[in-house]
Each structure stands twice: as structure tokens, then as C-alpha cells.
Amino acid sequence: MVDVSISSQLRDAVPGFKIGVIYYPSIVIGDLPPLIGDRLPLYYENIQLSLDEHPVSEIAGVKEWRTVFKKVGTDPSRYRPSQEALLRKIKKDGRPHFIHSAVDLLNFFSVQHSIPMGLYDAEQLRGPVQIKVGTEADQYEGLNGRTMHMNEKIVSADAISAFGSPIVDSKRTCVTEQTTCALQIVYLRPSMDHKEARQLIDKMAEMFTQVHGGNHEFTLIQ
Structure with a gap:
């Protein structure tokens, strides 16, 4: 465990x-099994239809995370929380x-x-990881192809450098089909109580392991 x-x-x-x-050792990444993969397009179609009536900005999780961003100095209209960008x-x-399969399931x-x-x-990480408010020194090449300057933004950093955030993650630590050990960070809503949070983490970890094999261990950190 990292x-x-x-x-x-x-x-x-x-x-x-x-x-x-959540730490996942000994996983195998490929395509989603048909039972899940074949249903995702319809699931997203239903989400798309619901968003015609309910603006993305009014979704409870989006609203709460936009508030979190403001508290650390991030403008959520310029740098959106990743789930808002997905929606x-x-x-x-x-x-x-x-x-x-790994990224597709995480997006779901x-x-x-x-x-x-x-x-x-996880094999690309070095030393302990800290979730913190970034400084001018924290930057990385993002999966969006841009250099991400992480001053006054929530970042994850290991002994090498910052590598991830609830905005966009880095190319250095990205998961590919060759990845066999992965670390998942779930940015929970601050308003969520511990029992609900643990149940949610456990449910996601079980589903991820069912798809990718191996086993898992998880912890809730506050």
C-alpha cells in the first residue's frame, strides 16, 4: 500500500x-466486459437527456466541489473539477x-x-504521496497535453513531483494496458459521513477488482 x-x-x-x-496489485487492464461495456452508451445517453432539464452546475457533487476549489484559491469556472468536465x-x-477498462470504469x-x-x-510513484495545495513549483505535463501550473490548486505529489489533481492528471503516472499495480484516489465530498464514504469506496473497489482481477486494499483518510 502506498x-x-x-x-x-x-x-x-x-x-x-x-x-x-485504493491499492490494486496484480490487475489486468484491457477492454470492459460486454456486460458493462455494452450498457455504458445507453447509461450516458440517459445522463445526457437528464442534463437537458438539470444544469451541470446544479448537480450536488459539482456544486460542492466548485466550493472546495474556491476555498483553496482555484477559479472553478477556469479549472473545472474533473467530474464536471466529464458531465x-x-x-x-x-x-x-x-x-x-480501467479509465472507462473510473469515468463511470x-x-x-x-x-x-x-x-x-503505482510503479511510477516514488516515496510517500501527499495531497496538498500546490505552489509555483508544482507543475507537470497533463493528459490534456498542456503544462499544468498547480499553484493554489489541489495536487497529489510524490518524491519526484506533483503528478495528479481533481482537475487533470499527469502523463508520468498514467495507467496504460501495461499497468499491473494501480493506486486510485477518490476525492470524496467533504459533507459525506464516514460510513457512507467507506461503503462507497468498498463498492467501487469490489467492482474494479471484479473487472481487473487481483485484489485490493483501501483506506479512508481525513
């Missing part, structure tokens, strides 16, 4: 800030990009529960 902590600055800025951390893409295009979890998530190749 050692993960939350900085005191972030805890002070966002009362109730909590994350779920806006679904509203526009009908579904997110399908990549491989994020949309379903309206919270940001990150998934990282």
Missing part, C-alpha cells in the same frame, strides 16, 4: 476534506472518450457519484 497523507494546510482550508485511497462532455457529445464511477477521481500506475 503511504498517502493530506497536508495540514489543505485540511485547514477545507474542513471535512477526505479521500479514499459537460457527456452533455455535448453523448459520452466520454472510451480508452481502456466519477459520473455516477459526481466526484473527482484519479488512477495512477
Whole structure:
């Protein structure tokens, strides 16, 4: 299990800030099984239809995470929480990009529960990981192809550098079909109580393991 902590600055800025951390050793990534993969397009189509009546900005998880961003100094209209970006893409295009089983399942979890998530190749991480408020020194090449400057944004950093956030993650630690050990960070809603949070993490971990094999261990950190 990777050692993960939350900085005191972030805890002070966002009362109730909590994350779920799930470690998956010995997984196999490929295509989603048909039982799930064949149903996702219809699921996203239904989400798209619902967004015609309910604006993305009014979804409870989106509203709460936009507030979290403001508390640490991030403008959520310029840098959107990743689940909001996913929902806006679904509203526009009908579904997110399908990549491989691990990312596709993570996107489903994020949309379903309206919270940001990150998934990282654990073998690319070095030393303990800290979730913190970024500084001018924290930057990385994002999966969106841009250099992400993470000052006053929530970031995950290991002994090498910052590598992830609830906005967009880095290329350095991205999960591919060659990944066999992964670390999932679930950015829970601060308002969620511990029992509900643990149940949610356990449910996601069980489903991820059913699809990818291996086993898992998880912890709730606040």
C-alpha cells in the first residue's frame, strides 16, 4: 500500500476534506466486459437527456466541489473539477472518450457519484504521496497535453513531483494496458459521513477488482 497523507494546510482550508485511497496489485487492464461495456452508451445517453432539464452546475457533487476549489484559491469556472468536465462532455457529445477498462470504469464511477477521481500506475510513484495545495513549483505535463501550473490548486505529489489533481492528471503516472499495480484516489465530498464514504469506496473497489482481477486494499483518510 502506498503511504498517502493530506497536508495540514489543505485540511485547514477545507474542513471535512477526505479521500479514499485504493491499492490494486496484480490487475489486468484491457477492454470492459460486454456486460458493462455494452450498457455504458445507453447509461450516458440517459445522463445526457437528464442534463437537458438539470444544469451541470446544479448537480450536488459539482456544486460542492466548485466550493472546495474556491476555498483553496482555484477559479472553478477556469479549472473545472474533473467530474464536471466529464458531465459537460457527456452533455455535448453523448459520452466520454472510451480508452481502456480501467479509465472507462473510473469515468463511470466519477459520473455516477459526481466526484473527482484519479488512477495512477503505482510503479511510477516514488516515496510517500501527499495531497496538498500546490505552489509555483508544482507543475507537470497533463493528459490534456498542456503544462499544468498547480499553484493554489489541489495536487497529489510524490518524491519526484506533483503528478495528479481533481482537475487533470499527469502523463508520468498514467495507467496504460501495461499497468499491473494501480493506486486510485477518490476525492470524496467533504459533507459525506464516514460510513457512507467507506461503503462507497468498498463498492467501487469490489467492482474494479471484479473487472481487473487481483485484489485490493483501501483506506479512508481525513
